Amino acid sequence: MPGETMESAAGATGAVRGRHEVLLAGEGGQGMVLAGVVLAEGAVLQGLRAVQSQWVLGSAARGSLARSEVVLSDGEIAFPRVRAAGVLLALTQTALDRSLPLLAPEATVILDEDGVRELAGLGPDHRVRRLPIVRTASRLGFRRSMNMYALGVLVSETGVLDHASVERAIRKKFGAKAPPNLEAFRAGSGGGPD
Amino acid sequence: MSPVVFMQGNEAVVEGALAAGARFYAGYPITPSSEIAELASRRLPAVGGVYLQMEDEIASIGAVIGASLAGAKAFTATSGPGFSLMQENIGLAVMLEVPCVVVNVMRSGPSTGLATKPAQADVMQARWGTHGDHPAVALAPWSVQECFSLTVAAFNAAERLRTPVFLLSDEIIGRMREGVTLPEPGSLELVERPAPTGPAAEYRPYRPGPDGVPPLAAFGGPYVFHATSSMHDEMGVSANDAATAASVISRLVAKSRFALDFLPGPEVVRSAETGRGCRPGEPVLLVAFGSSARSARQVMLDHPDHPMTLFRPRCLWPFPEKELSALLADHGAVVVAEMNTGQLLLEVERVAAGRVPVAAALRSDGEIITPEQIWETVREVARRPRPAAQALGWKEGGR
Numbered sequence: 001m002p003g004e005t006m007e008s009a010a011g012a013t014g015a016v017r018g019r020h021e022v023l024l025a026g027e028g029g030q031g032m033v034l035a036g037v038v039l040a041e042g043a044v045l046q047g048l049r050a051v052q053s054q055w056v057l058g059s060a061a062r063g064s065l066a067r068s069e070v071v072l073s074d075g076e077i078a079f080p081r082v083r084a085a086g087v088l089l090a091l092t093q094t095a096l097d098r099s100l101p102l103l104a105p106e107a108t109v110i111l112d113e114d115g116v117r118e119l120a121g122l123g124p125d126h127r128v129r130r131l132p133i134v135r136t137a138s139r140l141g142f143r144r145s146m147n148m149y150a151l152g153v154l155v156s157e158t159g160v161l162d163h164a165s166v167e168r169a170i171r172k173k174f175g176a177k178a179p180p181n182l183e184a185f186r187a188g189s190g191g192g193p194d
Numbered sequence: 195m196s197p198v199v200f201m202q203g204n205e206a207v208v209e210g211a212l213a214a215g216a217r218f219y220a221g222y223p224i225t226p227s228s229e230i231a232e233l234a235s236r237r238l239p240a241v242g243g244v245y246l247q248m249e250d251e252i253a254s255i256g257a258v259i260g261a262s263l264a265g266a267k268a269f270t271a272t273s274g275p276g277f278s279l280m281q282e283n284i285g286l287a288v289m290l291e292v293p294c295v296v297v298n299v300m301r302s303g304p305s306t307g308l309a310t311k312p313a314q315a316d317v318m319q320a321r322w323g324t325h326g327d328h329p330a331v332a333l334a335p336w337s338v339q340e341c342f343s344l345t346v347a348a349f350n351a352a353e354r355l356r357t358p359v360f361l362l363s364d365e366i367i368g369r370m371r372e373g374v375t376l377p378e379p380g381s382l383e384l385v386e387r388p389a390p391t392g393p394a395a396e397y398r399p400y401r402p403g404p405d406g407v408p409p410l411a412a413f414g415g416p417y418v419f420h421a422t423s424s425m426h427d428e429m430g431v432s433a434n435d436a437a438t439a440a441s442v443i444s445r446l447v448a449k450s451r452f453a454l455d456f457l458p459g460p461e462v463v464r465s466a467e468t469g470r471g472c473r474p475g476e477p478v479l480l481v482a483f484g485s486s487a488r489s490a491r492q493v494m495l496d497h498p499d500h501p502m503t504l505f506r507p508r509c510l511w512p513f514p515e516k517e518l519s520a521l522l523a524d525h526g527a528v529v530v531a532e533m534n535t536g537q538l539l540l541e542v543e544r545v546a547a548g549r550v551p552v553a554a555a556l557r558s559d560g561e562i563i564t565p566e567q568i569w570e571t572v573r574e575v576a577r578r579p580r581p582a583a584q585a586l587g588w589k590e591g592g593r
Contacts, residue, residue: 037371041200044373050200052371056310079492079565080370080485 025067025095031147036068042169145184152188198373203341204229210345217243218268220257226365227299230271251276255283265412271297285324293352299368311560312365315534329449332360332511334483350385366485450512463504477501479525492565527575
């Protein structure tokens with residue numbers, strides 16, 4: 001689609017200047033690792049550099065931590081892991097607690113309000129957004145694509161990437177299964193029918 | 195220009211292998227290398243190749259050697275425990291002079307150790323894991339791009355030298371995803387093993403060619419030969435005399451030196467400040483490979499005002515000692531960073547031979563070595579008093 005290419009070329013640098021670190025964390029099965037892959041691929045499609053790694057202990061069982069670490073930059077990315085994330089999306093208490101040491105003091109922290117109850121570990125300068133992410137995704141019929149709904153929330157809350165770039169990444173990643181995932185992403189980012 | 199593709203390091207290894215002409219894989223999946231087996235099982239049959247899942251790693255490397263003798267470019271992938279199991283047959287491949295590529299995505303050991311966590315502790319195993327005097331060629335990628343390009347280089351070296359070549363990746367590089375630019379099909383320079391010419395009756399399977407490497411015929415063709423793990427003469431027939439043994443061993447070992455002529459050399463990255471008005475001997479030379487080199491490079495980006503140079507061997511074995519040696523005189527100290535208790539460090543200390551102080555930032559707890567840890571060591575060596583140049587036998591500012 002030529003129109004799409006031009007759009008992403010126009011936003012090639014977008015909001016990203018220098019190194020940006022993003023954490024997407026949940027429990028095994030919630031798809032946060034994949035959400036990080038899509039985010040990073042979206043960045044590459046937007047002309048940025050990106051590295052994605054994951055923290056998964058063994059096979060990601062329910063209740064265990066599964067976390068994507070994404071580093072975005074308009075320049076060289078040397079260290080591939082997160083040291084001071086500017087953005088955290090956490091769907092469970094464990095996801096938040098285990099990610100606290102990796103947060104920048106002024107990080108934007110997006111929390112699932114049902115999954116995360118205890119906020120004591122957060123600092124005074126963290127910009128905290130508590131939203132019923134899992135519940136809303138489920139209510140809208142996106143239970144199986146909740147991770148793309150959550151990614152939509154992250155992208156619209158932070159403006160870290162162009163929506164179009166992420167949508168291209170979703171199409172590439174999911175192929176024939178892209179439509180429900182695109183719908184979920186659009187619903188999460190406020191760009192689709194609620 | 196080819197578009198940037200976003201993929202995982204382990205995936206890029208498979209793409210590199212296919213681009214290099216690999217058409218046979220036998221393996222036993224093991225974390226953190228399993229994606230290589232998974233992707234090879236899908237991609238190889240699609241290009242007319244063969245994927246075999248074996249009962250263990252001993253059988254895997256055996257099948258790879260057999261396939262290579264039958265004419266296929268063959269490879270396997272594993273991690274520490276499997277690499278240990280393969281060592282005996284790796285020696286067989288050395289002795290029979292069978293080209294093959296073994297990918298070791300390093301994880302924490304010993305034994306099953308910290309099964310899912312990263313390490314770089316198989317450096318010496320790659321050099322000396324199989325017994326006896328032998329050549330060793332091991333390449334270490336630091337990016338997904340190099341997972342592709344060094345896999346191609348590994349196949350080329352294996353074919354050219356007729357010896358097993360290792361790709362020493364690690365959990366961090368193998369499992370992370372980043373953008374790569376894949377070359378256009380047909381644009382890569384590929385090396386094929388030397389092939390016999392002339393009448394089959396005159397074929398001497400172990401008579402060295404001009405560069406010391408004998409031509410290799412594929413099993414099943416007109417050139418019939420005997421392959422034995424025991425010491426053998428030019429016909430491949432067992433021979434126990436001292437002269438034969440001396441010539442075979444020296445010829446095999448010389449493959450390492452020959453490899454230096456064409457293997458990817460080390461990358462040297464100088465910080466912007468280095469060489470601009472700072473006295474010779476002042477900058478710190480960082481030596482690191484694979485994922486540790488990413489951390490070492492980050493130290494330079496974090497501290498642009500502190501002169502540093504990164505020396506990153508892409509080829510660990512044979513170790514690029516000439517290139518390292520040439521850099522030593524320009525640097526006040528060396529810091530080796532690696533995720534083990536000091537393996538490449540031994541090689542760097544050997545090359546430095548007391549000319550420059552060598553310090554180490556080492557980590558072996560299954561976590562990635564951080565730029566902060568390396569920076570601490572850099573600051574520490576910078577605080578140390580300089581050794582008197584004369585006492586060390588080299589001239590101030592001399593090259």
